Amino acid sequence: DTITIQELANRMAERAVDVIKLLMQQGQMMKINDVIDADTAELIVAEMGHTPKRVSESDVEEGLVGQADRDEDLKPRAPVVTVMGHVDHGKTSLLDAIRKAKVVQGEAGGITQHIGAYQAQAPNGETITFIDTPGHAAFTSMRARGAKVTDIVILVVAADDGVMPQTIEAINHARAAGVPMIVAVNKIDKPDADPNRVRNDLLRYEVVTEAMGGDTQEVQVSALKHIGLDELLEAIQLQSEVLELKANPNRSAEGVLVEAQLDKGRGPVGTVLVQRGTLRVGDIVVAGAEWGKVRALINDKGENVKEAGPSTPVEVLGLNGTPEAGDLLAVVDSEARAREIADYRQRKRRERLQARGAGSRTTLEQMMSQIKEAGTKEFPLVVKADVQGSAEAITGALEALGNEEVAARVVLQGVGGITESDVALAQASDCIIVGFNVRANRQAREAAEREGIEIRYYNVIYDLVDDVKAALSGMLSPTL
Ligand code: GDP
Numbered sequence: 001d002t003i004t005i006q007e008l009a010n011r012m013a014e015r016a017v018d019v020i021k022l023l024m025q026q027g028q029m030m031k032i033n034d035v036i037d038a039d040t041a042e043l044i045v046a047e048m049g050h051t052p053k054r055v056s057e058s059d060v061e062e063g064l065v066g067q068a069d070r071d072e073d074l075k076p077r078a079p080v081v082t083v084m085g086h087v088d089h090g091k092t093s094l095l096d097a098i099r100k101a102k103v104v105q106g107e108a109g110g111i112t113q114h115i116g117a118y119q120a121q122a123p124n125g126e127t128i129t130f131i132d133t134p135g136h137a138a139f140t141s142m143r144a145r146g147a148k149v150t151d152i153v154i155l156v157v158a159a160d161d162g163v164m165p166q167t168i169e170a171i172n173h174a175r176a177a178g179v180p181m182i183v184a185v186n187k188i189d190k191p192d193a194d195p196n197r198v199r200n201d202l203l204r205y206e207v208v209t210e211a212m213g214g215d216t217q218e219v220q221v222s223a224l225k226h227i228g229l230d231e232l233l234e235a236i237q238l239q240s241e242v243l244e245l246k247a248n249p250n251r252s253a254e255g256v257l258v259e260a261q262l263d264k265g266r267g268p269v270g271t272v273l274v275q276r277g278t279l280r281v282g283d284i285v286v287a288g289a290e291w292g293k294v295r296a297l298i299n300d301k302g303e304n305v306k307e308a309g310p311s312t313p314v315e316v317l318g319l320n321g322t323p324e325a326g327d328l329l330a331v332v333d334s335e336a337r338a339r340e341i342a343d344y345r346q347r348k349r350r351e352r353l354q355a356r357g358a359g360s361r362t363t364l365e366q367m368m369s370q371i372k373e374a375g376t377k378e379f380p381l382v383v384k385a386d387v388q389g390s391a392e393a394i395t396g397a398l399e400a401l402g403n404e405e406v407a408a409r410v411v412l413q414g415v416g417g418i419t420e421s422d423v424a425l426a427q428a429s430d431c432i433i434v435g436f437n438v439r440a441n442r443q444a445r446e447a448a449e450r451e452g453i454e455i456r457y458y459n460v461i462y463d464l465v466d467d468v469k470a471a472l473s474g475m476l477s478p479t480l
Pocket residue numbers: 085086087088089090091092093094134186187188189190221222223224225
């Protein structure tokens with residue numbers, strides 16, 4: 001793994017003489033056609049303010065979009081499921097019921113541990129992985145950090161309560177992430193349970209269940225009475241077959257931290273959901289801006305295991321620091337390399353924090369330049385309005401804009417004030433928020449400021465559409 005100074009400079013679009021100067025400052029005298037090793041090259045690249053990317057680095061930095069696996073190496077893997085829905089509709093109860101009824105006892109007969117995710121068995125014997133933190137906060141924050149964890153969303157709707165605000169938010173989040181939903185109509189044991197009302201409510205949000213002639217699976221359950229659990233697991237299995245989920249187990253592991261904390265006795269502990277490859281004791285890993293040598297792996301039954309393959313959640317011991325939930329974990333080949341990447345990321349993180357303090361991240365202008373750079377075809381927006389009619393009119397007008405190069409896409413169209421959840425969604429989708437005759441509440445304003453999400457307010461639809469139109473055609477003046 002070597003590169004000439006000239007070639008390195010070319011790839012960065014920098015002058016070779018500047019690279020040579022930098023090397024000199026580090027005590028290395030070199031000429032333009034001399035070769036340097038990959039490690040040195042990477043330091044130079046980072047030093048000059050670029051993102052180092054070599055084959056293994058892009059693997060680490062880009063996780064799933066890194067080195068592609070060959071089709072013949074892909075093996076079926078278990079689906080990863082997240083439970084979402086309105087508060088008190090029974091998300092936690094449902095996860096507990098499945099855990100109690102459907103988790104196969106460990107060899108030690110051990111009690112299942114709360115490690116952030118667990119695996120249950122479907123009636124046909126196949127495995128399903130459940131993320132143990134219900135709700136869209138965890139889902140969205142992970143997505144905001146670039147981690148795609150969930151394959152299927154279970155939308156829990158209480159049969160005695162119907163579709164409520166957070167049900168709608170969950171639908172929007174699942175949709176924005178492009179993740180298929182299965183509706184679990186919960187609490188059907190209750191005398192006032194009315195599944196038909198739930199189906200009809202859902203229609204208004206374009207969730208058409210099978211009973212209504214659509215293709216969204218719906219299962220009636222009672223988390224309390226353990227009714228319909230097998231049917232739910234079967235529905236997940238069916239959906240998973242449609243998705244043809246696969247991963248290559250025979251490569252160095254990559255995964256996502258679903259939980260991480262500093263444990264008094266054990267030090268930093270992170271629960272990793274392996275996404276590709278097989279993670280083993282003794283592996284050297286980078287997890288976010290931390291690194292370590294895997295000292296032990298503990299599964300969801302509290303058992304020590306030697307390895308964990310795709311879709312398996314395990315606790316990882318041996319990290320030098322505590323990463324953050326949503327961080328990616330990847331195996332690298334040496335401690336030196338692990339340290340180097342971790343250092344690099346810590347430096348990047350500091351820079352990012354400073355940059356954030358200095359100004360906002362997602363503004364219309366920045367978005368346009370990003371779109372130009374990336375050749376992105378979509379201009380995503382979150383639209384909130386005072387009444388349904390306005391929201392629909394705005395969405396209709398926005399979606400009619402654009403040309404074949406770039407078009408507006410409304411990620412969420414909602415009624416009511418701008419909330420923290422809207423900001424989280426905007427962050428996850430890297431977009432701005434427009435409010436029509438509505439304001440953001442204090443929490444939302446603070447979150448937007450913290451995350452650098454731009455919120456624009458309008459009270460004339462024409463102005464709103466006009467601004468977006470201007471942005472789309474790249475003619476937006478920098479001071480609006
Ligand atoms: P979450 O906020 O969505 O996680 O909801 P919880 O799981 O905490 O449940 C809220 C309440 O609904 C609790 O009092 C549960 O006991 C109750 N509950 C959950 N599932 C059922 C069910 O299937 N039937 C009945 N009758 N009550 C349920």
